[in-house]
Amino acid sequence: MNDFRTWLTTIRSVMGRIDVTEKLKRICLFAFLTGLLLASCQTAPEKKTYQIGFSQRTGTDTWRKTMLEDMNRELSFSPEIDFLVKDAGGQSDKQVEQIQELINQHVDLLIVSPNAARPITPIVEKAYQQGIPVIILDRRTDSDQYMAYVGADNVEVGRTAGAYANTLLNGVGNVIEIGESPGSSADIDRHRGFVEAISRHPGIRLVKKLEGDWDKQSFAGELTQLLKSQPTIQLIFAQNDRTALKAHAICQQLGLEQRVKIIGVDGLPGKNEGIDLVERGILKATVLYPTGGKEAIRTALAILQKQPFKRENRLPTTLIDSSNVRIMKLQNDKVTEQQADIEKQSRRIDDLNQTYTSQKNTLYFTLGSLIVAILLGGWALYLFRTKQGAYQLLEKQNGEIREQKDEIERVSQQARLATEEKLRFYSYISHEFNTPLSLILTPTEDLLSKKNVSQHDLRNNLSLVQKNAYRLLRLVDQMLDLRKSDAGKQRLRTAEQDIVTFVRDIVLDFRRKAEKQRIDLQLLTNLSTQPVWFDAEKLDKVLFNLLSNAFKYTPRGGLIHVRLDRLDNQVRIQVQDNGQGMAPDEQAHAFDLFYSGTKSFNLAKGVGLALSMEFIQLHRGDISVQSVQDKGTTFTILLPLGNQHLETEEMVGSTSRNPLFQHQFLVEADEDVEAQKPVSLPAKQMGTLLIVEDNDELRNFLVNRLGAEYDVVAESTGEKGWERILEIIPDLIISDVMLSGTSVDALDGLELTQRIKTDLRTSHIPVVLLTANAQMENRIEGTRAGADVYLTKPFNTTHLLETLRTTLINRQKWQQRFASDFSPQSGNRQEKKFLNELTALIEQNLTDPAFGVEKLSREMGLSRVQLYRKVQALMDMNVMDYLTEIRLKRAKYFLRETNKPMAEIAIETGFNSAAYFTTFFKQHTKKTPSEYRKSPVGA
Template sequence: MHDSAGWSARCCTSATSKRVAVGLLSSWLLVIVGLFVSGCQSKPETRTYRIGFSQCTGGDEWRKTMLTDVKRELGFHPNYTLLYEDAGNSTSRQISQVQSLVERGIDLLIISPNESKPFARVIESVFRQGIPVILLDRKIDSESYNAYIGGDNLQLGRMAGTFIANQLKGRGRIVEVWGLPSSSPAQERHKGLQEILQKYPAIEVVKELNGQWERDTVRRVIASELDGLKNIDLLFAHNDVMAMGAYEVYRKAGLEKQINFVGIDALPGPSAGMQAVTNGVLKASFLYPTGGEEAIKTAVRILEGKSVNREQILNSIQVDASNVYALKVQSDKLLAQQSDIERQSHRIEALTQTYTSQRNTLYLILATLLIALLLGGWALYLYRSKQIAYQTLEKQNQEILDQKDEIERVSQQARVATEEKLRFYSYISHEFNTPLSLILTPTEDLLGKKSIAPHELKNGLALVQKNAYRLLRLVDQMLDLRKSDVGKQHLRASEQDLVAFVREIVFDFRRKAEKQRIDLQLITPLNRLLLWFDAEKLDKVLFNLLSNAFKYTPRGGLIHVRMELLADQIRIQVADNGQGMSSDERDHAFDLFYSGSQPFNLAKGIGLALSMEFIQLHRGDISVQSTQGEGTTFTILLPLGNSHLKSDEIVPASSQRTLPRLPIDEDADASLQPASLPLSKRAGTLLVIEDNDDLRTFLTMRLGGEFEVIAEPTAEQGWERTLEVIPDLIISDVMLSGMDGLQLTQRVKADMRTAHIPVILLTANRQMEHQIDGVRAGADMYLTKPFNAIYLVETIRTLLANRQKGQQRFASDFVSQSGGSREEKKFLNELTRLIEHNLSDSSFGVEKLSREMGISRVQLYRKVQAQLDRNVIDYINDIRLKRAKFLLRETNKSMTEIATETGFSSAAYFTTFFKQHTKKTPSEYRKSPIEA
């Protein structure tokens, strides 16, 4: 407003109306220019991607449906272009097409290979060039791909085999029509079929024919061998197209009614498999999704740098007379909706073209008007005053833009500073809450007890003292950091014996080195060396370097401190053979608050930054050399003499402040050991996952009196112990190195073997959104540090009691429908299904059940015991007994038939077993009245 008023005032200084006209014209001109420029501004460019899609063939309905699905999903991503090639069932042609696609500069390749083996080398070549590869429907004999998407062909074969066995009632003659034998779907479907038919020796595979996935090929093959294939009961083809082709041949021969035809694909549409089932041409088919939509979604995630599942198996269902009408209604509705969507899409496209045309017309009109105004006002701009005013306005606009840019820059800096401040406070909260927990929790625990044993009191006070010193060290580092920030950090150097000084510091770590069996040595040819240095600051530097070395050096490693005299410097090196640093961590080792891939550690994050600050105050230098997995070496260079020091930095040796060194807090008291009680007295097994040694030891000791406690320092080790032990409850910290507590909780709750285990999360973060994240991950309880030990124990007892009630609820009936998580129900449903399926097999037991469930015997025993409060054998016997009671009440079968059907080797053994469990013989039970 100020600029506009100034400009208007300058225009009004002239008395002539011509100047007024110039001002008005200029104002309108600027408005039109602004509208034109804003309208013509191009949108931000979006990167475009080229996806190559190579099909082995596109001639059949299933492949056409796949291409349609690909194109439909691609319509939601306008910046993606599809380059499509159809090989027509030719391996050599498809190989050359893939090479052509690569030469055309594709960003990602989707391929459905014609054959498995010939394409391994070709796809490996594409993969090595950095082009992501997605295998669709068919696999290759190589691991060089990013993702595989397709149905479970092995499972499809098994489903078909099961249907055939049920349809033929375990006896009959069948013909199997293969797809291309060298393709992975044909091989896996055949293998799955054979696995099932091996269980039915009365079902004979009369002939295996090669249909090569084509209807015409099947017609020729069946017609040529029809005389030998008339007396069959069922023909199974690897896809619906071949099954319908075979049906046509048999129909011409008048034999179609005596043979059942079964296929795979179950595509919707008037001439596809689902319609064939509806018309009775096919007895059954099995839905085999194309995966076209999933392929494009996966390609987009890969090209956007997001993670994807490497194996994406699409689900399938059996389609027969019992469900085909419902599925067909749904598919027809989906096809109608798809057609409507495409029609609406075309309409939107037409409207978009109309809008573009009208917009271009408007731009043309505006441009024409602008030109006319510029030509009409050209003479008016001859006035010098207007030129000056225009230049002044431009200058003011530039100043405004500069001010805007400056404001945005300052705003960005403020935002970054605010984020750093919040991150810093979060780090402080995490670092301070752990020692506070180890001070408050043992204190509250001791105060809550009526009587305390002397050793227990000593252990608690030792833990409190140790963590109080740790807090003191953190506070001291924070004060040093504050002094450095405000420039109040000053050097107070005096001449002292550096060798004796370093030897004393190394000597303080000897006990810790002995406990961890670490080779700690001071290696130097010097017996004495006078050097000007600040003892307090150099002490903190060396203490910090040695503490970090011990933290990252494994048991049995080495830490060597070397000192040697150079020309005009003294070199001190602290070397270890620990885990080392990555290149990124090494480059930022002395940056304040940097932690790299590891969770932030306040002592390390500030300690190294302060170490550099203190060494630079001495006019020295500190550097690091490190290789991941091999070790780390910190090198300090300090100048000799005192010519580099200012007069106010030199103090007499007697005035040096000699603060007492804080105890080495990593040295845990050997007496802090968890209580050991007989297993019979334990109320359950707990798994404690905590990276802080003291807190882990305290929790183990505190909970060990009532529970059996297993402790691990990392989530990875905790997950392995979870699968090994199947604990009754898990207590985990949230902030852990590698996998964190939230990720561990999600893995526990998602795995069928461990989904029933309650999880308690411990964290120093009190913000509500973090607690919500914990609950969303599946945690049963979220406790913040410092926590009350009694509250923790009561929480554990309550969760275990609720788990026991759940066991009783599940035990009341074999599979409860009113409680338990989805994973628990899924486990029990699958367990019960397998037992009932094998009920007539007298040899069926825990070994076979654990194999079919896909878990070990130990895991199966623990899982069933945890959910049903009974062992596996009792559960199998309960189901046998329940089935026997039903047969006795509802059928007239003999005792021998019932014994065989329920898996008993003889009627006598069945009678003995039944009487032991019901106090009645089977005959007495059948005659007795039904109990209310």
């Protein structure tokens, strides 16, 4: 109806825009309604041909659910069948009522799965006598008045189980049988078949048959008693797999699961069903008892369609044990998979049918519209031709607008990505430049603030300033090269030179550094000389970058080999190390500008490798990388021989290495000093300070500068820092925001701060963050992570020292406040939670004289040392003093507010005797309990 109104509105709107007579309008509307009427006549819903009623005893167990699924699956191929299902919930009276309802509905065929044979027989006979075909499914009735029966032979099921029991027991043993629903045909027939089978073997004795329902465990007590009283029982035959699983649980409780073997019936797929239980070894075997749902529907369709059918449909059974359970499971999985495909195809067919119906309706509507078009005739054609030019122009404009919109979106996306890259670039630039600037300005300010400076301090600080000045010079040089490359102003200045001598000189520049780090540095070549046209300054920078990276990521005692050889018309230079290597994604993006992968970004590495590729490509050569994580990395450079590939202006005749760059080379070769290990100093007055900083020089400077006032411990990564925090529980933490790490889960400064502030053991520790990012959003991010102080680089040493002192003084004020009130109403949420839990645990165990620090730390989930340092940091008292305060507070309350005798008060406050309580109380209050009770309030 909504579609009809929409189309009607559209037609009226179109006719309203064109100047036609009222008569034409009525003709068009009549034609449209005619087409719509044709469409509605063709989409009348299809009526069902037959009604099949199904009455089942219950649908809650897996076997019956599987039966219903099989029936629905078979009915999916017969959409003309209306399938009515009634579930009696295991009640015979209710099933009789439901069958009567189906009879009253005049169903064409009735399928009945009886709950019990005798109560259901009369109503089934009534339906049969009224001419309704009846199919009996699974269990029989006490009458033969039915059209067909579908089900397995329960006697054969019992025989199969009995024969397998003889195989398991080798003809000798005692057996217990657990039946089905008492009085059901399945219970009677299976028992008869089982007894018949084992009676052929005199050595097998049926000790007792227990009554059991699949939904109850009424046999549990009797089975337990039998297993305890008769230890010779070796096998249990359960008439269904659920009963078998419950019997196994009883055997498991008695420790008999290995001795007592269990056989079940049903053999359904799925978790905790027969096939799964056999595969897991819980059951020795299960007898496959088919549901018959599919066969029942096929028989029903044959009856309704007047086709031949069998009156007695015996379903085959088989035994599933360890020899064939795997095959059965695979077959069931395959059937399930195929059924899923069938259902998927069915849904697809439904979708296609809906599409077909929609297209059919559209077709009829189109026919109506065609009639309108014919009636309008030439007049409409004239209007169309008149306005065709305007429509084409409008479509063209719409297309241009769409293209412009797409282009705007594309440019906007590029601009957004470019902005993000720009912001990230500035962030990295700030970090890379501010760290050496901190190591230049901070030592300089430190020297200027001292009245007397020793020659040793002066030389060390100036050396640090010099190294970081050269580091800044190299970074600036790289940024200028990058700017030239982006602007397309990089030009080659090549000359024919001996590549062997050139590479050997560069490797020798790193010799001292290799000796200090005990790295095996070698140039491996079989060439004595090899002339190559190349730009010495640019190739010098490429090899320097590759060797610097190799030294950075190669551990002490490792190897770095430079190989030089000739391949056809190319020279190959390889820089190989056995360092930490790269992950696959890092290897794929090794030469991408600013790519960092799982590690923190390093400007020298990111720009250096990107420039290296740029310089090698200027030589018409190639550079590549091969790396295996934790095994090493090999960079390969290929340079063409001869000068045919060079332009005339690129051949200058002679070039040489930049002397400034050689000097820088020597300085850089000595910059990786070994990180100083934390010095074990006597405890300082201000407390323990942990520094987490990945730059070795800045970390060592802070250790030396702050070591005079604090016990300083230093770590280079966030992971190591976290481990050390849990080990020592420091009083204060200084951390850089951007920390490098080798693992995928490496922690940066913000993540480390967040972990510190959310962990109950460390939430009280103040954190000072050092960063090159001074923007407000970065400060907000650091504060949100939980940082107490946020300092930007380069920082002033005096300011840092005063900040640390002020932070610790504020912490002491909090200690005093916590110590004066055991349940503070403000402050850090984690600290309040910690103190509330601590106080609650003490008060709960106050009456236990043995309750002390060991039990308290165990209950709090902390080590003894962590608990001691946590309480000391929060309250400026040890744990025992805090426990004493609570005992005294409770004792004072009892003495003032109650009339309890001293012995009872002593017990309730955790003392073994009243005498010891009196002595303890007097030591801490200078009064005996009696004196305190008699003294006025406030005295």
